[in-house]
Amino acid sequence: MNTAFQRLQHDQRAELLADWLQHLTTTFDRHHAHPSSLDIQREVLFNAILATLAGVPSDDFRLDPESELGRHLSRLIAEQARQLANPADSIGSLLALKSILARALIALDAESPVIDELLWLDRVFDGLSLFAFKSFVDIRERLIAEQSLSLLELSTPVLRVWHQVLLLPLVGVIDTQRARQVTERLLESIAQYEARVTILDLTGVPVLDTSVAQHLMKTIDAARLLGTRIVMTGISPEGAQTLTKLGIRFADVISRATLRAGIAEALLIVGRRIAPLNEERPA
Amino acid sequence: MKPERTPPPSDAALAELAAAGVRVLISSEPDIMAASRQARLLAERLGFSRSAAYHVATATSELANNLLTHAGGGRLSANLLDERFGSGRLGLELLAEDEGPGIADPALALTEGYSTGRGLGCGLPGVKRLMDDFSLEPRPGGGTRVWAVKWR
Numbered sequence: 555m556n557t558a559f560q561r562l563q564h565d566q567r568a569e570l571l572a573d574w575l576q577h578l579t580t581t582f583d584r585h586h587a588h589p590s591s592l593d594i595q596r597e598v599l600f601n602a603i604l605a606t607l608a609g610v611p612s613d614d615f616r617l618d619p620e621s622e623l624g625r626h627l628s629r630l631i632a633e634q635a636r637q638l639a640n641p642a643d644s645i646g647s648l649l650a651l652k653s654i655l656a657r658a659l660i661a662l663d664a665e666s667p668v669i670d671e672l673l674w675l676d677r678v679f680d681g682l683s684l685f686a687f688k689s690f691v692d693i694r695e696r697l698i699a700e701q702s703l704s705l706l707e708l709s710t711p712v713l714r715v716w717h718q719v720l721l722l723p724l725v726g727v728i729d730t731q732r733a734r735q736v737t738e739r740l741l742e743s744i745a746q747y748e749a750r751v752t753i754l755d756l757t758g759v760p761v762l763d764t765s766v767a768q769h770l771m772k773t774i775d776a777a778r779l780l781g782t783r784i785v786m787t788g789i790s791p792e793g794a795q796t797l798t799k800l801g802i803r804f805a806d807v808i809s810r811a812t813l814r815a816g817i818a819e820a821l822l823i824v825g826r827r828i829a830p831l832n833e834e835r836p837a
Numbered sequence: 838m839k840p841e842r843t844p845p846p847s848d849a850a851l852a853e854l855a856a857a858g859v860r861v862l863i864s865s866e867p868d869i870m871a872a873s874r875q876a877r878l879l880a881e882r883l884g885f886s887r888s889a890a891y892h893v894a895t896a897t898s899e900l901a902n903n904l905l906t907h908a909g910g911g912r913l914s915a916n917l918l919d920e921r922f923g924s925g926r927l928g929l930e931l932l933a934e935d936e937g938p939g940i941a942d943p944a945l946a947l948t949e950g951y952s953t954g955r956g957l958g959c960g961l962p963g964v965k966r967l968m969d970d971f972s973l974e975p976r977p978g979g980g981t982r983v984w985a986v987k988w989r
Binding site: 729731760763764765767791793795796801802 | 866870888898957967
């Protein structure tokens with residue numbers, strides 16, 4: 555004798571699938587274009603879920619990520635997470651299938667109660683929802699970590715202003731990781747370009763405190779050992795006041811209020827200056 | 838040139854700010870930045886001058902840094918102090934509390950250049966100078982409590 559789920563799988567598969575897809579299209583896909591590959595993926599997932607339900611019920615259903623169903627579900631979720639879909643939609647689409655199946659189950663056999671089948675359905679979908687939720691969060695977290703890494707890459711350029719003159723514009727928060735990366739990049743560039751002057755522009759640093767100052771001092775010390783002089787620019791009036799109140803002193807560092815003055819100073823050190831084209835030459 | 842004083846916020850705005858204090862649990866480096874940013878925002882909304890708001894932001898990040906390095910984490914809060922009906926002043930209060938080992942010698946901790954960690958030793962004395970009122974005391978249940986106020 556066939557179980558209720560086997561009968562559903564055998565007799566009503568196509569209708570139930572059409573029902574579910576129809577429901578998803580009207581509820582979740584309204585706002586964005588709906589790639590046809592999605593329907594195929596959903597059908598594959600649907601078949602896998604039905605196959606699991608038609609199998610032998612267990613008291614403790616936990617979805618194995620390596621099983622066929624696990625792989626289909628995580629592939630679908632991965633795609634949705636990458637497209638920055640709402641996690642509630644992903645889980646909601648699973649729960650929609652659950653309610654369709656529950657209704658079909660009850661309609662199947664009005665005579666005998668289907669409590670055991672309903673409980674099994676519940677356990678399976680609990681497991682699926684937990685699994686979907688976890689994979690969704692995992693993928694988003696990985697995305698965020700990747701993005702912050704690329705942001706870190708972006709945010710520490712060392713620019714060559716002129717022969718032997720480097721510019722390091724610091725923008726944003728300087729924490730331990732950032733400071734380490736800035737130092738590393740700067741030292742590499744100093745060695746590569748044999749820089750004699752490095753301009754450290756702090757215009758974009760929101761708050762100067764002792765830990766930022768400490769990071770900067772270490773960077774400056776290391777840079778000095780490679781034979782470059784440091785010109786610091788862009789400390790705001792508030793920043794300057796705060797640093798003195800904190801009692802922080804940057805010994806032996808040339809400081810200029812603006813990047814413009816800093817570049818002029820740096821060029822002076824390497825024996826250059828910026829002059830107008832039509833300047834009269836001395837006779 | 839004296840910086841222009843902005844007018845104090847309206848009563849309604851103050852009521853809103855009083856309810857919206859800053860409370861940050863410090864357990865990692867990004868929390869420090871978040872606390873500092875939020876405290877600065879609060880100071881700006883209270884109408885502090887640019888430099889006073891900067892002082893508050895720096896003091897907050899010093900205190901939060903201390904929580905993390907010396908106590909392994911703690912709570913930092915920033916609140917509006919409304920004394921318009923007493924001394925007639927408006928202030929911003931910073932409170933840093935931890936359940937760490939406590940400070941063995943508070944006087945020494947406030948000494949310039951003294952540090953038990955790897956710091957520069959100017960954090961706490963710096964906070965004292967950046968803010969107007971300051972106190973450092975052991976918490977009843979263990980740990981340390983630092984309180985500092987900047988008046989508008």
